[in-house]
Amino acid sequence: MEFYPGEVHALLGENGAGKSTLCKILAGAYSAESGTIRLGGEEYTGFTPAQAKQAGISIIYQEFNLVPGLSVYENIFLGKERKKGAMLDRAGMIQETKDIFEQLKVSIDPTVPVRELSIAYQQLVEIGKAIHERAKILIMDEPTAPLTEQEVGILFDIIRDLKRQNITIIYISHRIEELFALAEKVTVMCDGRVIQTLRTQETSRKELVSLMVGRELGESYPAREGEGSDEEVLRVSHLNTGKLKDISFSLYRGEILGFAGLVGAGRTEVARAVFGADPKTGGEILVHGRARQIHSPADAIRAGICLIPEDRKGQGLHLHMSIRNNISLTQIKALSRFLLVQQAREQALIDEYIRALEIKTPSDRQEVNNLSGGNQQKVALSKWLAAKCDIMIFDEPTRGIDVGAKQEIYQLMERLRQQGKAIIMISSELPELIGMSSRVLVMHEGQINGELCGAEVTQGAILELASGGAKS
Amino acid sequence: MNRKKIQLSKISVFLILAAELIFFSVAADNFFSMSNLLGIGRQVATTGIAAVGMTILLLVGGIDISVGTMCAFTGVVCTKLVVEARFPIWAAVIATMLVGAFCGSINGFMCTHFKIPAMIGTMAMQTIAKGCGYLLTGGIPITGLPDSFRVFGQGYIGQLPVPLCIMVAAFILGFILLEKTYFGRHIYAVGGNQEAARLSGIHTKKVQMICYVVCSTLAAVAGIITASRVNSGQPAVGVGFEMDAITASVLGGVSLMGGEGRIINVAAGVLIMGILSNGMVMLDLSEYTQWVVKGMVLLFAVAVDNIQKGLVKKQS
Numbered sequence: 001m002e003f004y005p006g007e008v009h010a011l012l013g014e015n016g017a018g019k020s021t022l023c024k025i026l027a028g029a030y031s032a033e034s035g036t037i038r039l040g041g042e043e044y045t046g047f048t049p050a051q052a053k054q055a056g057i058s059i060i061y062q063e064f065n066l067v068p069g070l071s072v073y074e075n076i077f078l079g080k081e082r083k084k085g086a087m088l089d090r091a092g093m094i095q096e097t098k099d100i101f102e103q104l105k106v107s108i109d110p111t112v113p114v115r116e117l118s119i120a121y122q123q124l125v126e127i128g129k130a131i132h133e134r135a136k137i138l139i140m141d142e143p144t145a146p147l148t149e150q151e152v153g154i155l156f157d158i159i160r161d162l163k164r165q166n167i168t169i170i171y172i173s174h175r176i177e178e179l180f181a182l183a184e185k186v187t188v189m190c191d192g193r194v195i196q197t198l199r200t201q202e203t204s205r206k207e208l209v210s211l212m213v214g215r216e217l218g219e220s221y222p223a224r225e226g227e228g229s230d231e232e233v234l235r236v237s238h239l240n241t242g243k244l245k246d247i248s249f250s251l252y253r254g255e256i257l258g259f260a261g262l263v264g265a266g267r268t269e270v271a272r273a274v275f276g277a278d279p280k281t282g283g284e285i286l287v288h289g290r291a292r293q294i295h296s297p298a299d300a301i302r303a304g305i306c307l308i309p310e311d312r313k314g315q316g317l318h319l320h321m322s323i324r325n326n327i328s329l330t331q332i333k334a335l336s337r338f339l340l341v342q343q344a345r346e347q348a349l350i351d352e353y354i355r356a357l358e359i360k361t362p363s364d365r366q367e368v369n370n371l372s373g374g375n376q377q378k379v380a381l382s383k384w385l386a387a388k389c390d391i392m393i394f395d396e397p398t399r400g401i402d403v404g405a406k407q408e409i410y411q412l413m414e415r416l417r418q419q420g421k422a423i424i425m426i427s428s429e430l431p432e433l434i435g436m437s438s439r440v441l442v443m444h445e446g447q448i449n450g451e452l453c454g455a456e457v458t459q460g461a462i463l464e465l466a467s468g469g470a471k472s
Numbered sequence: 473m474n475r476k477k478i479q480l481s482k483i484s485v486f487l488i489l490a491a492e493l494i495f496f497s498v499a500a501d502n503f504f505s506m507s508n509l510l511g512i513g514r515q516v517a518t519t520g521i522a523a524v525g526m527t528i529l530l531l532v533g534g535i536d537i538s539v540g541t542m543c544a545f546t547g548v549v550c551t552k553l554v555v556e557a558r559f560p561i562w563a564a565v566i567a568t569m570l571v572g573a574f575c576g577s578i579n580g581f582m583c584t585h586f587k588i589p590a591m592i593g594t595m596a597m598q599t600i601a602k603g604c605g606y607l608l609t610g611g612i613p614i615t616g617l618p619d620s621f622r623v624f625g626q627g628y629i630g631q632l633p634v635p636l637c638i639m640v641a642a643f644i645l646g647f648i649l650l651e652k653t654y655f656g657r658h659i660y661a662v663g664g665n666q667e668a669a670r671l672s673g674i675h676t677k678k679v680q681m682i683c684y685v686v687c688s689t690l691a692a693v694a695g696i697i698t699a700s701r702v703n704s705g706q707p708a709v710g711v712g713f714e715m716d717a718i719t720a721s722v723l724g725g726v727s728l729m730g731g732e733g734r735i736i737n738v739a740a741g742v743l744i745m746g747i748l749s750n751g752m753v754m755l756d757l758s759e760y761t762q763w764v765v766k767g768m769v770l771l772f773a774v775a776v777d778n779i780q781k782g783l784v785k786k787q788s
Contacts, residue, residue, distance in 0.1 A: 330673055
């Protein structure tokens with residue numbers, strides 16, 4: 001593969017295609033078994049992280065490399081603090097940090113601890129760090145995944161700016177639309193091999209998708225049949241928490257209700273409050289018309305509500321436990337008689353879900369950590385399907401998983417809907433939200449700013465409401 | 473390949489145990505005799521019983537360093553109840569275990585409800601229990617116990633020493649609890665990822681609380697056995713005892729971060745420590761030498777375990 005100065009070169013491929021591995025080799029985090037890297041005429045067989053930095057390669061990982069407790073400028077100068085005599089040159093470092101952000105045309109106070117910044121700003125700090133290191137090559141791994149549409153726009157402007165300064169940008173993303181907006185070239189990878197490098201002007205979305213999966217696959221959503229009923233399954237009225245103001249909505253049997261909004265608008269908070277994961281300061285929750293006191297997730301599960309959390313690795317799964325112990329966890333008490341787990345019943349449950357969701361694994365004793373993102377999500381779903389709740393809240397169910405697995409998740413959600421489950425779907429990917437749900441609530445700053453039904457559900461209308469505007 | 477690794481690390485502690493057995497059998501004349509092996513069993517019993525409780529608590533993500541002074545304090549309580557309050561022995565034993573459970577519930581309540589780090593919370597209990605032990609005795613051992621009290625520390629069931637039987641029972645119960653019950657799954661889940669466990673509908677605080685209670689109750693059992701063995705209530709026994717229990721757990725591959733480890737391996741860990749002491753005594757090595765060797769065995773065992781778990785990666 002070849003990369004040229006001042007270009008944005010995208011890497012595209014399913015999970016496990018080898019994009020991140022390639023980038024980690026370039027950044028010196030992994031070492032290559034064979035092959036060479038030629039950089040500005042010099043040949044290398046491999047880097048250490050320090051050498052990579054020296055050669056001008058910077059990488060921004062999905063999980064940032066920032067020290068949360070330190071301020072912005074301290075993070076940027078971490079390990080290369082400037083001194084004035086025996087003391088740190090604090091004023092100088094702050095000024096230079098300001099200059100960097102001015103160049104990026106954003107305003108961040110250099111003295112604020114990174115912990116207090118939003119994810120988007122933390123990412124900008126990472127970019128600032130790369131600029132400070134005088135990076136010639138900047139690798140970005142899924143930079144837009146945690147960002148809202150607005151923030152993505154700002155990020156793109158910055159990337160175009162960097163391009164003009166002759167910096168090479170290697171850009172990894174799952175979102176194909178972005179590549180057309182940003183990249184000159186795109187290299188498609190599959191199973192650790194380069195499939196093809198294309199100019200974005202000369203290719204199409206459909207071609208890229210088919211190269212990625214090796215088969216023709218239109219990104220499509222299941223046909224929605226027999227939608228909605230007027231049986232109200234869940235009613236939330238005047239729900240308040242520290243962050244949410246007066247949330248009221250109803251959920252009906254056999255529907256997928258979408259929750260849209262910018263990151264930080266409070267969608268996840270609604271889910272967590274309804275599920276009893278966060279304390280409420282007021283409001284009422286009615287399940288099947290009966291008021292329920294929900295103070296903990298255990299209460300919610302008893303009332304038939306479950307939540308598949310957004311943070312799969314941190315909250316949805318026990319990464320170091322086996323698949324079997326993860327799947328049966330919510331039901332393990334019900335599968336027991338006098339404390340003792342009834343192994344045969346447990347095994348039957350596990351086999352059922354591994355088969356039904358086509359979880360690809362050699363053994364159910366495999367640690368979940370060893371599975372791909374898509375299969376991990378399936379384990380998380382199995383765990384909640386086993387709980388047999390009729391109200392299911394999916395928080396970003398397709399984040400970070402590949403195209404094929406996404407399709408399977410969509411199909412599954414549609415099947416559940418047809419079985420009469422009431423589903424809430426939170427998603428930052430508008431096409432997915434529009435494709436899956438017939439009714440969408442749009443949140444803005446802790447409140448529900450509007451409801452869209454049927455034909456009203458369009459990207460434009462959602463974005464308008466999400467940014468605080470009114471329904472047209 | 474991955475599977476092989478896991479299996480190797482499962483048995484590494486048993487390999488060390490076997491190596492030790494073979495070494496001392498060859499090096500020391502009377503080592504491999506029934507009476508000596510049973511003697512070892514009796515010596516490790518209190519450590520083993522405490523290690524069961526410690527393992528359960530470590531698995532849920534806690535730790536209890538008050539086990540040593542609890543052992544002394546409960547021994548004092550039990551003997552005082554028998555000698556001065558004229559409790560029947562069975563009633564004294566039950567009351568003492570309740571005292572242990574009560575102290576454990578305080579540990580658990582402070583550590584889960586007030587979010588005091590387990591190390592600090594139980595360190596406070598360590599001091600409190602020590603103080604209580606001395607307050608009750610005024611520093612003078614309680615003596616004058618009836619002969620029947622000796623059964624816990626010095627008695628035999630057939631050929632087998634009673635403390636050994638109690639330890640084996642504790643391990644069997646611990647094994648059933650951790651491997652066969654839903655509560656055991658909850659322990660591993662809470663220790664592995666507390667937030668994910670809570671979101672799975674598990675009452676995480678309750679689970680942790682129970683583990684603290686179990687750990688302290690088993691410390692009380694060890695305390696009763698110790699008192700019976702020395703035939704008096706001594707406020708000064710059990711110094712550093714909690715470290716023996718933690719060492720045995722860690723030798724058995726229990727993670728101090730919680731959520732990982734098997735109790736069968738801990739049983740092997742207990743035996744490794746016991747055999748090491750016994751064998752070195754038979755080889756006429758001083759206690760000072762024993763400390764050095766024990767420390768080195770611990771370092772070695774944990775390092776080997778980490779290599780096999782694949783935690784030690786080559787980094788350039």
